[in-house]
Amino acid sequence: MTAQRSGSAEVSGKFLSTLFREQELHARAALIAQQACELFPDSAAIVYLLQPADPACWSVKASAGDVHLESDTVPLDSGTLGMLADQRTRLIFSGSELRREDYAHLHTRRTLLTLCYLPILVDEELIGALEVASFGLPLKSSDVGSLTDLLEYSGPALLSSLKYEEERNSHLQSISRLAQLYDIEKVFNSTLEMDALMPIITSKVREILEGQAVNLWMVKDEHE
Secondary structure (H helix, E strand, O other), rough: OOOHHHHHHHHHHHHHHHHHHHHHHHHHHHHHHHHHHHHOOOOOEEEEEEEEEOOOOOEEEEEEEEOOOOOOEEOOHHHOOOOOOOOOOEEEHHHOOOHHHOOOOOOOOOOOOOOEEEEEEOEEEEEEEEEEEEEOOOOOOHHHEEEEHHHHHHHHHHHHHHHHHHHHHHHHHHHHHHHHHHHHHHHHHHOOHHHHHHHHHHHHHHHHHHHOOOOOOOOOOOOO
16 A cells, blocks of 8 residues: 555656646646546546636547547536536546436547546636546546546646636737737828728728728818
C-alpha cells in the first residue's frame, strides 16, 4: 500500500510540473486526458469544460484513447453527463447497467466495462468534468483516488488557462481595432473627392461593424 501511494505521488509531481509549464487551455486539457489513460491502461478519457451559453453545454477540450465524439459540444443534461451536472460528485457506472442512450455522445467499437466521471471544481464551483471509459478492467471507487488528487490541481490550471486566453484574445482584438482605425485614417485621407470618398466610408464602416448594410446621409445645407 505504501509503495503504491509513493508511486502515485511521484506521478502526480511529474504531471503537475508538466501541466503548469503549459499555458494554452487545450494543451493542459490534453495532458490531463493523457494522464488519465496512463493511470488506467486500456481506457479512454475526455476533458470537458462547462459553457454557460444559452443553452448551457459541455464543451470538449481534449480526448485520449480509443474513443471519439462527433460533436465538440454535448447538452448539459445529456445522459450520464447530465447526472454529473446534477449531482456534482464522482460517479462510476458499470457498462452493463447503462443503456447506449446514456452515453450516446461517445463513439467506440469496444465493449465498455466502466464509465467514470469526476467533477472538475474550483472553489466548489463546477467548471468541467473528466470522463474515463474503461475497456480492459472494471474500475472501482478506490481505483480513481489518484485522479481525484490530480484534478484538485487541474481545475485551477484549466481556469487560469481560460482566463489567460481570454485576456490574450482581448489584447489581440484591441490591436486589431487600432490597426483598423489606422487603416481608416489612411483611406479617408486618400482622396478629397466626395463622390469617391462616400462609398469608401460606407464600405469601411460596414467592414468594421460587420453589418449587412450602411447608409450615409448628408445635410445639403442648413435649411434642408
